[in-house]
Amino acid sequence: MGSRATREAESKGEEVPEGRAASHKVLILGAGGVGKTTLCRQIADHHDELLDEADGDGGRGDGGSGGGANDAMAPRRASWFFDSNAVAALLRRNLVECVHALLAGADELGMPLSSDDAGRARVEHVRSLPADGWRPGNEDADVIAALWSDPCVQAVYARRGALSLSTSCGYLLDNAQRLASPTFEPTVEDAAHSSRPSTGIVERSFAVGGAGGAAAGSTIRLVDVGGRRNERKKWTHCFEDVGAVLYAASLTDYDQALEEAADVNRLKEDLDLFEEIAGSRWFSDVPVCVVLTKRDLLGDRLRVSPLSPKDGGYKGDSDAVGVPDAVEHFRSMFAERWERARGGRTGAGDHDFESCAIDATRLDDVRSVFEVLRARLGAGSAADGAKSTA
Ligand SMILES: Nc1nc2c(ncn2[C@@H]2O[C@H](COP(=O)(O)OP(=O)(O)O)[C@@H](O)[C@H]2O)c(=O)[nH]1
Ligand SMILES: [Mg+2]
Incomplete structure (x- = not known):
């Protein structure tokens, strides 16, 4: 896999200093069962394909999951990637x-x-x-x-x-x-679609060559954590030197109770936890992207459990809430929490609210997250490189 950034730098006659190779630590946070491990596995196991396609089509850069012919995912044997x-x-x-x-x-x-x-x-x-x-x-x-x-x-x-x-x-x-x-x-x-409740902290590293402008040799270290309440105590052990946070929440959580506390609504837990993360001093200078998972299941869930005004102040026409409206509704709830946690701040460390809604079981959708990640990590690559290679 060639490094586009290296090629670009070389074509401009620039030297690519070895010291710029960076190790970007990416935390995947969120409550239990929202899809963190699935997302982590998809990115780590398939980063070569995701990278090749992103580089191969001239850098899509639109962050969209698209729907073109290249996006069709034929069933493939998984044995190349794991046992x-x-x-x-x-x-x-x-x-x-x-x-x-x-x-x-x-x-x-x-x-x-x-x-x-x-x-x-x-x-x-x-x-x-x-x-x-x-x-x-x-x-x-x-x-x-x-x-x-x-x-x-x-x-x-x-x-x-x-x-x-x-x-x-x-x-x-x-x-x-x-x-x-x-x-x-x-x-x-x-x-x-396989699942096993995560315990502890699992790290996966892989090379990302020319991630959005970072030098050759850059790596991403994806850190996946257990999301249940008793697992979150371990989270602070991995809060240092973080390059980006992916915060996962499920679009189908709105009518579900938390497994560890039956009287707590899962969406409320997702939102409260997100606000805590967004406002945490650990991440004041770190880009955070909200990944809304299980988009593929939302239509079905809305039929079983229609969205109503009681769901976090939904103000639309409750008789006809389709997937796009519902996604937008949930997205705005996270944006509101983001604003509450980070609003009013100015300065170089500020990042806009960013989100994507995906089906984490499909590589085509995961690509949009990967691209956001590459763009975000690449945006500050020189500084990051200096910081994280120290
Ligand atoms: N259909 C669908 N299933 C998903 C999606 N994301 C995760 N899952 C499933 O949700 C379950 C929990 O996912 P997991 O990654 O273990 O959640 P975690 O506890 O946050 O790590 C598993 O059965 C996954 O296959 C998604 O976007 N769509
Ligand atoms: Mg997990």
């Missing part, structure tokens, strides 16, 4: 966990899961499947698929707004037969 067997095992575990969560959800809502003996037998069958170390046989896959298409189960799933089901529940169940096949090879998209 396929481990991802397959994790996805199967997630699948069984989702099925069990659906059964528990039906109990919680007092809804039936079957209307006949065959249905009852299916429920008993899946109840006995172990999440840990499940080795699916063909029968298991057929039973899960039949259970999933049962109208009783679909009725429970339709009430998912009232349950805490995994975000990827629908995807995993739609793909149950493929996941359970003995020859299953996870695709990149599959891998993005």
